[in-house]
Amino acid sequence: MTTPRDIAPTGKTPTATIDDAGAKPIRPPLIVGDDGLTRCAWVGHDPDYERYHDEEWGREQRDSRALFEKLCLEGFQAGLSWITILRRRPAFREVFFGFDVERVAAMTDEDVERLLQDERIIRHRGKIEATIGNAKATLALDGSLAAFMWRFAPDATGRPKPASFADLPAVTPESTAMSVELRRSGFRFVGPTTMYALMQSTGMVDDHIAGCWRAQL
Secondary structure, three states, X not given: OOOOOOXXXXXXXXXXXXXXXXXXXXXXXXXXXXXXXXXXXXXXXXXXXXXXXXXXXXXXXXOHHHHHHHHHHHHHHOOOXXXXXXXXXXXXXXXXXXXXXXXXXXXXXXXXXXXXXXXXXXXXXXXXXXXXXXXXXXXXXXXXXXXXXXXXXXXXXXXXXXXXXXXXXXXXXXHHHHHHHHHHOOOOOOOHHHHHHHHHHOOOOOOOOOOOHHHHO
């Protein structure tokens, strides 16, 4: 996600205007929902995205199990739209035991083969194996996953709310540093762009656009 990394998911999309050069569409940063609330425009009018935006994205998450889930799902999202993952999240939670780290770490090759036949999830061998491997890497950490990850959160003091999508980075020094340390610790599918998306979704950074009702909180 630089927002969930597929701006304007499904349903009605915000109307684009043309920049001064007359060549490049400019995506409006905000959209008003059917409920009258102004939101970041990547939500569109998709009810699943609206719930995710309102209840989860950008809120501080310091629970290690929940962070492990986000880490894994962000890895599964690589190359796909976030809405694809969001709609499959109940199935992911089921097949990975609620993302209980110890149970996931104990999964076997037979489990991998079984999941490769499960059409409810993303059937990608590398990502499934990485989820199991990341559980093992989590157990090997010196301390909790939450403590490990939150030490990379940037200082938010005085950080202005972004005014447009152009203000949102895809990669930051902090997400790069997190990626490097996770890889060093044996984690996979944890590139710097993926880790910045995780920072956004878990409230390590707050990238709600200025004027969004969530940005006012």
